[in-house]
Amino acid sequence: MIDSSMPLHGALSQNSMSDSCNEGASVQAADTELTLLQQFAGAFIQDVNLGIMLLNNQFTLVDISDMACRVMGWERENSLGRRVNELFGDMPTEHHLVQRSLLEGVSVRNHAVSWCNGVERYELLMDSNVMRDEQQQIVGAYVLFKDVSNLRSLEEQVQRSDRLAMIGQIAAGTAHEIRNPLTSIKGFLQMFKKTLRDKGMAKEVHYTEIMLTEINRINELVGEFLLLSKPKHVTIERVNVYQVMNDILPIIRSEAVLHGVHVRYEAGETVPNVVADRELLKQVFINIAKNGIEAMVEGGTLTVSVKRDSAEQRVLIDIHDTGPGIPAFLVDKIFDPFFTTKQNGTGLGLSVCQRIIHDLGGTIRVSSKGFGTTFTLAVPYQGS
Ligand SMILES: Nc1ncnc2c1ncn2[C@@H]1O[C@H](COP(=O)(O)OP(=O)(O)OP(=O)(O)O)[C@@H](O)[C@H]1O
Ligand SMILES: [Mg+2]
Numbered sequence: 001m002i003d004s005s006m007p008l009h010g011a012l013s014q015n016s017m018s019d020s021c022n023e024g025a026s027v028q029a030a031d032t033e034l035t036l037l038q039q040f041a042g043a044f045i046q047d048v049n050l051g052i053m054l055l056n057n058q059f060t061l062v063d064i065s066d067m068a069c070r071v072m073g074w075e076r077e078n079s080l081g082r083r084v085n086e087l088f089g090d091m092p093t094e095h096h097l098v099q100r101s102l103l104e105g106v107s108v109r110n111h112a113v114s115w116c117n118g119v120e121r122y123e124l125l126m127d128s129n130v131m132r133d134e135q136q137q138i139v140g141a142y143v144l145f146k147d148v149s150n151l152r153s154l155e156e157q158v159q160r161s162d163r164l165a166m167i168g169q170i171a172a173g174t175a176h177e178i179r180n181p182l183t184s185i186k187g188f189l190q191m192f193k194k195t196l197r198d199k200g201m202a203k204e205v206h207y208t209e210i211m212l213t214e215i216n217r218i219n220e221l222v223g224e225f226l227l228l229s230k231p232k233h234v235t236i237e238r239v240n241v242y243q244v245m246n247d248i249l250p251i252i253r254s255e256a257v258l259h260g261v262h263v264r265y266e267a268g269e270t271v272p273n274v275v276a277d278r279e280l281l282k283q284v285f286i287n288i289a290k291n292g293i294e295a296m297v298e299g300g301t302l303t304v305s306v307k308r309d310s311a312e313q314r315v316l317i318d319i320h321d322t323g324p325g326i327p328a329f330l331v332d333k334i335f336d337p338f339f340t341t342k343q344n345g346t347g348l349g350l351s352v353c354q355r356i357i358h359d360l361g362g363t364i365r366v367s368s369k370g371f372g373t374t375f376t377l378a379v380p381y382q383g384s
């Protein structure tokens with residue numbers, strides 16, 4: 001029925017002229033060959049690290065590889081023999097990875113798609129085509145895909161670094177030019193404020209206070225810009241992560257109280273010192289903890305833990321919140337400069353953190369599955 005059976009069919013028809021004894025033997029040989037081929041196809045479909053789906057012309061799933069089951073979030077036993085559109089459940093049709101139009105001959109080659117099975121997100125490279133019988137009638141279709149998530153995230157990381165480098169260049173060039181006039185505006189405003197206060201003009205004093213606060217905000221923003229363009233005055237020293245945590249816990253706790261959040265600190269066994277800039281490390285922990293606290297709008301628990309990963313010679317810092325989590329389609333964006341979902345956010349917090357941790361040869365990973373978010377920072381140490 002399917003094209004791939006053609007050689008076998010050919011072998012059978014060649015023997016059709018032989019005598020009945022020969023015919024019996026060759027049919028038996030062909031049967032053995034067919035069984036072997038079927039066994040091979042079965043084993044191949046199970047073991048291969050490729051997504052494979054075979055459909056018949058009723059849009060029913062005839063076979064599926066284990067890897068495809070994993071990516072689709074389906075169970076082989078429960079999905080075979082079912083209509084493909086049914087298998088996608090409540091998902092809107094336009095988001096189905098496999099579309100019915102496939103059976104109308106709409107084939108694709110190396111088509112890049114993002115797919116989320118509700119738990120994990122994958123970047124796939126997909127091929128699909130119809131299968132035809134000898135009369136060129138469509139009898140089914142196949143879908144093949146490779147998981148290229150790692151390649152894509154590498155590519156995105158390179159693009160992100162390029163963007164950061166560009167922003168850094170612009171920032172370095174303009175930051176000082178912005179700060180200098182700001183300093184004189186701030187100085188004069190402080191003078192005005194004093195004069196206005198002396199004259200008892202309370203309302204005007206209040207206005208100048210607002211202006212001063214806003215100027216401070218611009219100053220902070222420019223400061224973050226400068227950090228993005230690679231910190232200039234970094235003091236690299238041996239730093240005890242526990243000590244850094246102890247220094248900043250009061251800051252985190254006071255921020256938490258304002259948001260009705262409870263802070264839990266889990267310090268494990270002692271960890272080796274890391275080589276880093278203490279102040280920058282503080283900034284990273286505070287930024288990530290602050291994000292967690294801000295995410296828990298209805299209160300919750302922020303859990304900070306520090307432990308040692310001896311196998312990889314790293315100190316691991318987990319910052320977990322019980323907030324709503326980060327939707328899968330946003331996870332890749334949160335480290336982008338200026339990406340924010342907050343009304344008053346700059347969207348620079350995480351990109352600055354990532355820059356600082358990468359400069360230390362470390363990594364920041366985020367895992368957010370449905371409920372709550374964990375940021376895991378890994379900072380390498382040398383020796384013990
Ligand atoms: N723990 C978290 N839970 C849910 N969403 C988060 C969490 N951490 C970060 N995010 C998302 O990532 C976005 C980017 O975070 P980032 O720290 O870079 O900027 P921001 O917090 O929006 O602004 P800023 O840090 O300048 O105040 C946030 O706006 C938020 O949508
Ligand atoms: Mg932030």
